[in-house]
Amino acid sequence: MVRSLHVMIMYVLCHLGLIFFMFPADIIASTEQGHWFPILIGIIVHFVCLLTYMKGLSFFPTKDILSIFSKSKKGVTFLFFAPILLYLIMAIIITVRAYAEIVTLVFLSHTPLWTIILLLLSVSAYISYKGIEAILRAAFLLFILFFPILLFVLIMSFQNVDWRYAIPFDTDLGFISKPAYFESYFAFAGGFLFLGFVQPFFSYERKNVILSAIFLIPFFLFSVYIPILTLGQASASKAFLPFVLIVDSINIDWLMFDRVTMFFLLSLIAFIILYLSLSLWKAIRIINYYIPKSRPSYLLFGLSVAIFFVCFWIPDWKDVENILFMNSFLRSYVLIVVPLFIYYIGRRLKRKDTNETI
Amino acid sequence: MKLSNKNVIYLICSLLTMVLILSGCWDNKDINHRLLPVSIGVKKVDDQYLVILNIPVPIDGSMETKIVSAKAETVSKAVDTISRNMESDVDLLHVKLIFIEKETAEDGINDIIAGFMRSRDVSPKALVAICDEDLQEFFNNIKINAEKKGLSTYNYFEKNAGWNPDIALTRVWEVFRGIHSYTHDVAIPLIRSGKDTTMDQIGSAILKRGKMVEQISSNETLLYNVFKGESGNGKMEVMEHATVMLLGSKTDNIGRLVNNDAHMESLIKMRVVILETKGEPSLNLIKEEINTLISERYNKLFTKLQENEADVFGMGQFFRNQIPRDELKNWRSDYFKNMKININVKIDIQNEGYLKTT
Amino acid sequence: MEQMVLDIKKALGGNDDFFIKRDYLLENEVLLLGLNTLIDITKTKTIFQKQSEGLISQGKTSETIFILMGELFEDDTKKAITSILEGKLIIYIENTKKFIIYEPVPKGLNRSIEVPSNESVIQGPSNSFTEDIDTNIGLLRKQLTSNKLLVHSFTTGKNQKTKISLLFINGVVDKELVENINSLIEKNKSMDISNLQSLSKMLGFSSWDTISKFNTTELPFHASQFLKTGRVVILVDQLPFALILPNLLWDMFIVESDRNFPFPIMITIRCLRVIGALIALISPGMYVALVAVNPEALQIELALSVAQSREGVPYPALVEVIIMLVVLELILEASIRLPKSVGPTITMVGGIILGQAVVEAKLVSNLLIIILAATTIANSTLVGAQSSLSIRLFKYINVILSSLFGVLGLVVGLVFISSYLASLTTFGKSYLYLNIGRKEQ
Structure with missing residues (x-):
């Protein structure tokens, strides 16, 4: 159904935007060989959480995650939502800051950082102001516009691949203890929360979301394996953004453009803007739930300004990484506790219902 | 979430003007105010780098070549010095060729290459060549020969222009990989200025871990390219009884570890056409001749490489599944040096031209 | 003269093209009122005479004849004035306060149906809409012969009377859409409509939209195709094109032909x-x-x-x-x-x-x-x-x-x-x- 399609596309785009930047470097840093294993673990965790979350939500058709708790006391539910809100805001800060940094690094070396932060934030605030319908529809349009470019570059990036670098396959569990590995979960945890927020506006079928999650698996693998297959683990681990480096070394004679990286990165940034606007929208929904009197547009404006100043205040990349690591705890909360809790409540409700009907 | 539309317009307008007013002032230089060097030469003099740039400058509708140089502690400082002294900004964004003087290469070029990889200005797909004469002189000769053709040095290496199968095509990222990889070394074209032509290719330099250790001839470079799978199209081989032209080639390699000794089986399949014959040689004789010629050349090349422990063919790649990663680190010294290589050449004569050969 | 005629004269008498003529219908003295710039008087009179003679010869009573001649009204000055402005002939029957709104032969103020001037068609029907709204509806009816094609007409405007018609195909169109438009037009009936901006205001659209809410076409063929896909067509008198609602992005790329x-x-x-x-x-x-x-x-x-x-x-x-x-x-x-x-x-x-x-x-x-x-x-x-x-x-x-x-x-x-x-x-x-x-x- 068409509505499912929108949710599916949004789900894919959010993750695509997050996958190709920090994720490969984190995975490459967390293990020396057999990278498929940490990726696979990540994907499995992702699927388990996603399924639990959607199963939990399915007990409450046509309700979003906020109205599930509408009967409970606000103070109690706040304990549940506060970490989510904090996570969302932190994720927005990290994403904006990191991507602004990447943009200056890759193609706008003369442009001051804060203008890029301002640009990213203002456009995403504008989109999120327009509401969830507009976000999902814009996702559809952007998917048609930019996904072919992304796919083209992705296929092209196999140009310099030496498949033998994939060997050896054997692997160990050493990556579990690496902080870089936990940072890599940023790519998994970012997107799926919105499924709980779109319910009354956009209904979707669980099957379709699973399909889009499956669709993403090759992207997770390629983003790590293309740098490794081209450069080898030893050289790839030296790169800050391995995938970007690989795309930069693609040589296409017949194109009028020289650096295809640019187009690849830009299409990803288009997706990231969508991700940001979605996150902003979610954050505003939560805040507005607790401060119902204020107008969402003012909240949005205030939040964006606050985020802008925080981003501006973060001095360098090391701090971004620190925040990313600190964010790991909240991330595990969002990834594990939230789906489980929703599922638990759903089950309890269902049991109560069946008891009553008997 | 609805503001009145008028407010939205005001908001957008004010944001736009803010952006315009606040950020119109960083220096975006138009393309005609930038100097775009095509090639850069680097030479180490004592503790300093001598950097020479070859810049095509449009003058009255035609391109002229400008050679400028500067000396400084680092490459980027030298470029900066040049930029300061020139009337426009020097932008390394379009550098396609990096020349390094032979002595410098023998000392090791790790820092230079890492510098190019780190800065995003120079694309990682720029080609690297080693210059077998004084760099200053080389550039001056280029200028004389390439009068009015700003891009001739670049075209020399362009695959769809002046490239020949006996020129090694090695890009910055490949050199970078060669420095860090356990199993891959690279060959870099060895160039000197020609008397009538812009450049003369005298063979290739073998780089081991970023240091030039050996030099191979053009004929041997062809083998290197054939082995790498670059097309050997159009290359002629002259033998005692015939001249043939190479149409295509394919290599199959099987690596085996016997008693911790590396054994390599290589099957090289070549497709050729006959151009000229002397006397009336049979097809089998011609095949035999090519076979011995190629095998001998390969064997000689391998001996040379093994002496220097430089694995430009990436033979180690075929042993990745048999040698654990820890030992692979010492591939060059422990295994490659004593590797047994068995080369078989299989020749297919695709056609014989308009005349029949008995 | 009677009060009502005086009222009409007061409202329209300042116009030189306003006429009041005396005539007879049966035994009754009647006054013909109208604007000679909109009515071809000679032709109208001939037809009027013929029609009345025919009815008389059939032996109808005067009451029946009045009803058969046109719409019969009593003492409605406002209606009379509006009709005159719309180009109708008023037959005022003296001493009865009754008047008939008679459909006269109009002056040829409309251009004929031509090929479109702003849209070109390659191998497609190339009749185009004209300024006259009735002609336009007729063109559409001809394109789309169906009993499901419904036409709702409204006359809007306080100072300037404009006829607006809403066309849609029953069963294909989204009912809610039609109801919405209907109620908005009813609600804002007093607005003067002369261009798309005023029409958008009437339908409650923001005036700051950069993309027009209406898709316009000069071709009845295109309009009829849009109708078939569930759109609503709005025709405004004196606008020689059809407005298609809602306008969609995809319309930018497709032509029915x-x-x-x-x-x-x-x-x-x-x-x-x-x-x-x-x-x-x-x-x-x-x-x-x-x-x-x-x-x-x-x-x-x-x-x-x-x-x-x-x-x-x-x-x-x-x-x-x-x-x-x-x-x-x-x-x-x-x-x-x-x-x-x-x-x-x-x-x-x-x-x-x-x-x-x-x-x-x-x-x-x-x-x-x-x-x-x-x-x-x-x-x-x-x-x-x-x-x-x-x-x-x-x-x-x-x-x-x-x-x-x-x-x-x-x-x-x-x-x-x-x-x-x-x-x-x-x-x-x-x-x-x-x-x-x-x-x-």
Whole structure:
């Protein structure tokens, strides 16, 4: 159904935007060989959480995650939502800051950082102001516009691949203890929360979301394996953004453009803007739930300004990484506790219902 | 979430003007105010780098070549010095060729290459060549020969222009990989200025871990390219009884570890056409001749490489599944040096031209 | 004279074309009232006479005859005045306070049905709408012979009476949409409608929308196809085109007469239009981005030749592009303004002389001329005057953002435009729907 399609596309785009930047470097840093294993673990965790979350939500058709708790006391539910809100805001800060940094690094070396932060934030605030319908529809349009470019570059990036670098396959569990590995979960945890927020506006079928999650698996693998297959683990681990480096070394004679990286990165940034606007929208929904009197547009404006100043205040990349690591705890909360809790409540409700009907 | 539309317009307008007013002032230089060097030469003099740039400058509708140089502690400082002294900004964004003087290469070029990889200005797909004469002189000769053709040095290496199968095509990222990889070394074209032509290719330099250790001839470079799978199209081989032209080639390699000794089986399949014959040689004789010629050349090349422990063919790649990663680190010294290589050449004569050969 | 006639005279007597004539109908003295600029009096009188004689010979009573002649009203001055202004003949029967609104022979004030002047058709029906709303409805009825085609007509306006008709196909159209439009028109009946802006105000649309809520067409054929896909057509008297509601993004790329070609050709043509829209949006911004901020994205040969062609241009790329774009818009606007006989001159002056000279004087680079030509041509491939104007406006967003942020600005501009388009809705129908007939639930 068409509505499912929108949710599916949004789900894919959010993750695509997050996958190709920090994720490969984190995975490459967390293990020396057999990278498929940490990726696979990540994907499995992702699927388990996603399924639990959607199963939990399915007990409450046509309700979003906020109205599930509408009967409970606000103070109690706040304990549940506060970490989510904090996570969302932190994720927005990290994403904006990191991507602004990447943009200056890759193609706008003369442009001051804060203008890029301002640009990213203002456009995403504008989109999120327009509401969830507009976000999902814009996702559809952007998917048609930019996904072919992304796919083209992705296929092209196999140009310099030496498949033998994939060997050896054997692997160990050493990556579990690496902080870089936990940072890599940023790519998994970012997107799926919105499924709980779109319910009354956009209904979707669980099957379709699973399909889009499956669709993403090759992207997770390629983003790590293309740098490794081209450069080898030893050289790839030296790169800050391995995938970007690989795309930069693609040589296409017949194109009028020289650096295809640019187009690849830009299409990803288009997706990231969508991700940001979605996150902003979610954050505003939560805040507005607790401060119902204020107008969402003012909240949005205030939040964006606050985020802008925080981003501006973060001095360098090391701090971004620190925040990313600190964010790991909240991330595990969002990834594990939230789906489980929703599922638990759903089950309890269902049991109560069946008891009553008997 | 609805503001009145008028407010939205005001908001957008004010944001736009803010952006315009606040950020119109960083220096975006138009393309005609930038100097775009095509090639850069680097030479180490004592503790300093001598950097020479070859810049095509449009003058009255035609391109002229400008050679400028500067000396400084680092490459980027030298470029900066040049930029300061020139009337426009020097932008390394379009550098396609990096020349390094032979002595410098023998000392090791790790820092230079890492510098190019780190800065995003120079694309990682720029080609690297080693210059077998004084760099200053080389550039001056280029200028004389390439009068009015700003891009001739670049075209020399362009695959769809002046490239020949006996020129090694090695890009910055490949050199970078060669420095860090356990199993891959690279060959870099060895160039000197020609008397009538812009450049003369005298063979290739073998780089081991970023240091030039050996030099191979053009004929041997062809083998290197054939082995790498670059097309050997159009290359002629002259033998005692015939001249043939190479149409295509394919290599199959099987690596085996016997008693911790590396054994390599290589099957090289070549497709050729006959151009000229002397006397009336049979097809089998011609095949035999090519076979011995190629095998001998390969064997000689391998001996040379093994002496220097430089694995430009990436033979180690075929042993990745048999040698654990820890030992692979010492591939060059422990295994490659004593590797047994068995080369078989299989020749297919695709056609014989308009005349029949008995 | 009687009070009512005096009232009418008071309201309209200031007009020299207002007439009151005495006549007889049966034994009754009647007054004929009307505007001689709208009514062909001689013909009307002849027909009127013939009709009444025929009825008399059948031996009908005067009461019946009055009813048969036209609509019979009693003592309704307001109605009478409105009818006169609409070009009706009032037959006032003296001493009875009754009057008949009689359908006269109108003066030939309408042009005949011609081929469309602003839309061209390749191999399709090429009748076009005229100013007369009844003719237009008739044209549509002829295109779409169906008992499901419903016409709702309204007369709106306080000072200026305008007839508006709402057409839709029952069963195909979304009921809610029709009800919404109906109730809005009823509610704002007192508004004067003379252009699309006032109509949008009547229907409660924001006046700041950059994309028109209406899709317009001059061709009854297109209008009927839209009706079939569940759209609503609004006809306004004296506007020689149909307004199709809601307007969708996809309408920019399709023309119904495309379907007269084989399917693969139709697809190709439509793809071409999509490419046209993208080129028109992107290419000026792309030029600015590549020249001013991100020259590394160009192949070196191209970069050098661009640099060469810009040698000696004294201002930044943004100014260069804006100047030329404005000149181009001026040419476009001027060629609309000018009579058809002078139009080609402007094209020549603009195209050849300006284009050549401006490059030779090194005011702009010759690449830019090519880019601008491509933009304008691409822009013209879009269907519908309204949509192509919007695209023309949107490209400036891209140009400005590109000058600040290079290719990033271009992409962000596209994201912005996409999200703007995505946020547009008309009566709950998103602008991005492919087909509103299909129910989304």
